[in-house]
Amino acid sequence: MKLQKATKCALFAVLELAGNSERQLSATDIAEKYGISANHLAKVLRDLGRAGMVESVRGAGGGYRFSGNVKRTTLYDLIQLFEDVASSEDSRDEGDSTEIGQALGRVLAEIDEIAKATLKSITISTLLKTMEWHAQREKLQKSGNAA
Amino acid sequence: METEQIKIRPAAKSDIERVTEIDVKNTGLEKAAYWRDMFDRYGEREGRFFLIAEYEGEAYGFIIGEVRAWEFGSPPCGWIFAIGVDPDARLKKTGSQLFDAICSNLKASGVDKVRTMLARDDSLNMAFFRSQGMMGGPFIQLEMPLD
Numbered sequence: 001m002k003l004q005k006a007t008k009c010a011l012f013a014v015l016e017l018a019g020n021s022e023r024q025l026s027a028t029d030i031a032e033k034y035g036i037s038a039n040h041l042a043k044v045l046r047d048l049g050r051a052g053m054v055e056s057v058r059g060a061g062g063g064y065r066f067s068g069n070v071k072r073t074t075l076y077d078l079i080q081l082f083e084d085v086a087s088s089e090d091s092r093d094e095g096d097s098t099e100i101g102q103a104l105g106r107v108l109a110e111i112d113e114i115a116k117a118t119l120k121s122i123t124i125s126t127l128l129k130t131m132e133w134h135a136q137r138e139k140l141q142k143s144g145n146a147a
Numbered sequence: 148m149e150t151e152q153i154k155i156r157p158a159a160k161s162d163i164e165r166v167t168e169i170d171v172k173n174t175g176l177e178k179a180a181y182w183r184d185m186f187d188r189y190g191e192r193e194g195r196f197f198l199i200a201e202y203e204g205e206a207y208g209f210i211i212g213e214v215r216a217w218e219f220g221s222p223p224c225g226w227i228f229a230i231g232v233d234p235d236a237r238l239k240k241t242g243s244q245l246f247d248a249i250c251s252n253l254k255a256s257g258v259d260k261v262r263t264m265l266a267r268d269d270s271l272n273m274a275f276f277r278s279q280g281m282m283g284g285p286f287i288q289l290e291m292p293l294d
Binding site: 074114 | 267268270273274277278280282283
């Protein structure tokens with residue numbers, strides 16, 4: 001599954017900010033960490049702001065802060081702000097209405113449904129927790145190997 | 148209801164009426180005979196676990212699981228196939244405590260992995276299990292109508 005650049009920027013930004021919701025970061029700070037264009041990120045942050053996911057902080061030190069709900073916002077909620085998440089059944093190309101086209105369409109629809117269910121089930125909070133668990137497991141494995 | 152006042156213990160026959168009630172609240176389906184059968188098959192059996200979350204002497208949640216081995220080549224593994232929490236006991240970590248308890252029991256039985264299977268649109272339970280650290284596994288559920 002390949003996401004558009006804007007979508008990945010949005011995910012990087014939201015997850016970075018949500019990882020510490022008290023902290024403020026500028027678009028430049030986030031862009032530098034993830035190797036993305038600060039201009040592009042600024043546009044993405046504006047869209048995220050309109051969706052209530054981030055808020056800009058005025059004054060000295062300014063920047064952005066996470067303003068959404070980590071336990072209720074899912075990866076799908078973020079992705080659908082930037083991607084066309086219409087099912088593959090909704091778009092019709094030449095050949096799609098043939099028997100073979102319809103058979104292929106059913107397989108692609110199955111993949112879409114699984115992908116959507118996965119993304120809808122992972123909240124920001126859960127993704128951040130899985131990072132911690134992964135880091136803990138890696139640490140345990142390393143100390144096990146060293147022993 | 149406070150989280151620390153919830154006690155996790157094996158199910159008793161007298162819990163089945165409350166298990167049936169909790170299930171009706173969550174699914175709208177009354178399956179008293181099914182839950183009695185579940186108790187007969189999973190209550191107090193080696194390698195099978197039917198646990199209750201109790202608060203002030205009353206059941207407010209349940210979880211059922213067992214060790215399954217060698218299905219389509221899968222080495223012995225824990226399986227959770229039912230969970231239910233009374234809506235009045237949600238957001239008190241009732242589900243998490245039930246999950247932790249059954250995982251401890253499964254680990255003590257000698258397995259090092261736990262699986263479950265959910266409907267794609269069961270977003271509540273999907274998000275719950277993911278928040279406990281579960282991720283997509285290497286098996287896929289397939290089905291077809293028999294006609």
